Amino acid sequence: MTLLSTDRRSFVLGLAGAAASAGLTLPRMAQAATPARISEAIHLGLYMPLYVAINRGLFDKHGMTPDLKTAGGIAQPVPALLSGAADFAVTGTGMSINATVEGAEMVNIAKIAGMISVWVVAKKGTTFAGPQDFAGKTIATLKFPSNTYTTPYYAMKEAGLDPESDVNWMPLPFGAQLQAVADGRADYATVFEWDASIGATQFDLDVVYSLGEALGPAVFSSTFVTRDFLETSPEAVQAYCNAIAEAERMLHEDEQIFVDVAGEEFPTVDPAVIAAARPRFFGDVPLVPRNPIITEQEWATLVAHESGAGTLRANLPYAQMVDSSFAENAAKEFGLS
Known part of the structure; x- marks a missing residue:
């Protein structure tokens, strides 16, 4: 049995409708550094750097009060950003491209998952x-x-x-x-x-x-923001990237943190399952990134994958879609390579 190509078209067009209904050109006022209003697609283990940053008080350390809401679908953080309900989206990176094609001007600022986790x-x-x-x-x-x-x-x-x-x-x-x-x-x-x-x-x-x-390495999941928020609230963007960078450093320095936080965030998952999963998050191509920087190669791998799978409306370039300066600053501060 095969899946029809119309499924791909309806999916991509559906994303366009979601972005349009949210209002692509609504003006946004500069946001205060606190709270950090985050919209995640679904509550998933591959967002572990985000959960460590929240559970270990790293957002608070960097001057932010995290406010995490689960949107309920891979495309749903986009309308949350556009409506002003959230400032940071954590979801599949391709969603930033599709929204930008529709005029939303999203910018990826931090890598959350560094491998296509299948x-x-x-x-x-x-x-x-x-x-x-x-x-x-x-x-x-x-x-x-x-x-x-x-x-x-x-x-x-x-x-x-x-x-x-x-x-x-x-x-x-x-x-x-x-x-x-x-x-x-x-x-x-x-x-x-x-x-x-x-x-x-x-x-x-x-x-x-x-x-x-x-x-190979790919920016499978990322944090992105609207360009307007990036330009009006750079201090908040930097603080967010600092918290994620510190979380990623902690996870690689002590993998027990992964086990502990996963148990807190996913209490219905058998601890034996979490223990068995842990090595797969820190393999040769680590799902948990060593730093939040999105490289051009990681971008190219993701775009080739999503294009080949039929889930992108266009192939937009790294230079347009990524601002790595905040992640680079954070990586330098925390000694990450």
């Missing part, structure tokens, strides 16, 4: 050398535009496969992918964390491959 899960004993091994198999995913679908789709194209005809897609509701592999309906599931570690600890499955590590 893993391949299979029954024990399964060998998987790379995306070419998807050929002829059934893959359990979430529905488009989830990265559990778009990332293997893109990886297969890069490997020379036709993802529309060479594999059988099994898009399922949230939480159903692991069972599909366990009971033999699917050969592989492509999943995020915590699902990868739930598969390993509760379904007797193996995590056989990291699609994100194979694709």
Whole structure:
């Protein structure tokens, strides 16, 4: 079964409607440094630097009082910014591009997730050398535009496969992918964390491959702001980047902080799952960034991925979409490379 290209068009056009309904040209007054009004897409483990900054008092240390609200969808932090309900968006980086195409002028200021966080899960004993091994198999995913679908789709194209005809897609509701592999309906599931570690600890499955590590460093999730806020509240932007930089340093200096804060933020997740997930957040291509700086290469990798998956309205350049000066200042202050 394949997913129709109209799904991609309707998704992208839907983002345009959300941005338009929020009012793209509303004037914004300069915001005070406190509170730091943050809109996150969904409450996800890959936003761990944000949660450490909040839970360990780093925003307060840098003169900000964090006010975090969960928007409920990957595109929803954009209207939160445009309506004035939030100042900082934490979501998929591609959302900043689509909003800017519609005239919103978003600027990415800090890297939150440094790898496209999708893993391949299979029954024990399964060998998987790379995306070419998807050929002829059934893959359990979430529905488009989830990265559990778009990332293997893109990886297969890069490997020379036709993802529309060479594999059988099994898009399922949230939480159903692991069972599909366990009971033999699917050969592989492509999943995020915590699902990868739930598969390993509760379904007797193996995590056989990291699609994100194979694709290389990418600014998978970021914090972005409106250009107006950037220009009128640079002190707030710098304080925010300082808090995120310090959180990322703490996480790499002591990975137990990851375990502790994850337990606080996700109390319903089995501690064994969090412990199993921890190494995957600090791998060769770390999901938890070593610093908040967004590099041109990380931008290029993300844009190539999102374009290939059909979720971008246009390819906008790094120079237009990223201001790395605040993250660079923060990295220098905290001795991050």
